[in-house]
Amino acid sequence: MDKTMMIWQPERKTGIWMNVVTVGELSFCLGFYGGHWSSDGKAILAHGYGGAFHMWKNVGVNMDNWQPEKVPSGHFAGVTDIAWAMSSEYILSVSHDQTTRIFAPWKNEASSPNRESWHEIARPQIHGHDINCVSIIQGKGNHRFVSGADEKVSRVFEAPLSFLKTLNHATSHRSTSPEDPK
Known part of the structure; x- marks a missing residue:
């Protein structure tokens, strides 16, 4: 432990x-x-x-x-909803395993510059209730979502700068936020 x-x-x-x-x-x-x-x-x-x-x-x-x-990953209970990022950089999924996970293509420059594979790059929500729904919502930087769980409370999340850096590294795309001046 x-x-x-x-x-x-x-x-x-x-x-x-x-x-x-x-x-x-x-x-x-x-x-x-x-x-x-x-x-x-x-x-x-x-x-x-x-x-x-x-x-x-x-x-x-x-x-x-x-x-x-890098290892394969995924939910260990049923997936209840998914949503694509508005820019299609990643997919967000929620599950009855009480987590929200983000999967994105990971470009592997070391083995082949044109090769990519999808991997879990973040778990923005680990919750005490089964999560039933998710939706990407419009906001600064295109990286906000709202999720709903069994306790009937909607929660809104906005990506921190550390996630945007991980996303940028994983996908070789430029992600922006109010804290991340170009």
């Missing part, structure tokens, strides 16, 4: 088990419930509260060099 995964190995001379690699997350995450090794032992997949997956791959040749990887 401390948001880390550790690899332990016995020391060659003494046989005492030592922590040799620690990977983890600094984001809002309530810890990991478990993990699983890849069949070749070169990747670790962890799962956490709220249905999130986290993966690290050992890209080192002569020594350990564990790097975070």
